[in-house]
Amino acid sequence: MGRLSKKIAVVTGAARGLGRGIAEKLCQEGAHVIIVDLNEEECQKVVAEFTEQDYQASAFPANIADHDEVSQLFTGLIQEFGTIDILVNNAGINRDVTLHKMSIEQWRQVIDVNLTGTFHCTQEAIKIMREKQYGRVISISSASWLGNFGQANYAASKAGVVGLTKTAARENATKGITCNAICPGFIDTDMTRGVPDKVWDQMVAKIPMGRAGSPSDVGNVVAFLASDEASYVTGEVINVGGGMVL
Structure with missing residues (x-):
């Protein structure tokens, strides 16, 4: 029996990379994990792989930037599972370019997914959690919330996630709901593997521990925050970056 046995956990952006790693860790801890992502085929693929390992998982594809889709998502989850215990806001995109060259579309795309999408999911989950007087909301921000070139x-989106998290923590602390943010540093995922070798080496050189993190490094912290062991931890911003932010 894991720490999260019989818990229903929703993980957004869980079809690959960091989200998949987080989802796998929650499964290992005994939770039934809802895989949320844009791509239905990829969602189903992850569920099939998890099922082969005797994990409990279900696929619910959705675009979290769309309010109506998120509303329908949570309505469907309640109809099928009756409740939600844990929400991990992981879905995110980047459209990197220096400020003076950034288009309004590049700005809006990132804000819509990373910040507004987190708001959509958090709002829907908290409505459910307030009724049951229990819940865990864990939002993935980034070390970049402090500012980063390009x-x-x-x-801005990740700084917004921090502000949203702290506000949600204050508003819902008396309802048995904890809300925390995790700021991963440089994590070895499909996204970061796409950078040139020179950039990879430069990033790793900034990390006191001398290596890129793994999705499991972040997943371990998510699992703790999702558990009853973290029942008195709320409104916190936890860096998981090997000392990258000191």
Whole structure:
């Protein structure tokens, strides 16, 4: 029996990369994990792989930037599972370009998914959690929330996630709901593997521990925050970056 046995956990952006790693860790802890992502085929693929390992998982594709889709998503989840215990806001995109060259579309795309999408999911989940007087909301921000070259849109969205998290924590603390943010540093995922070798080496050189993180490094912290062991932890911003932010 894992720490999250019989819990229903929703993980957005869970079809690959960091989200998939987080979803796998929650499955290992005994949760029934809802795989949410844009691509239905990829969602089903992850569920099939998890099922082969005797994990409990279900696929619910959705565009979290669309309010109506998110509303329908949570309505469907309640109809099928009756409740939601854990929400992990992981879905995110980047459209990196320096501020003076950034188009309004590049700005809006990132804000719509990373920040507004997190708001949509958090709002729907909290409505359910307030009724049951229990819940865990964990939002993936980024070390870039402090500002990063070429990432005005991304940094703004991730700083917004921190503000949203702290506000949600204050508003819902008396309802048995904890809300925390995790700021991963440089994590080895499909996205980061796309950078040139020179950039990879430069990024790793900034990390005191001397290596890129893995999705499991982040997943371990998510699992703790989702558990009853973290029942007195709320409104926190936890860096998981090997000392990248000190």
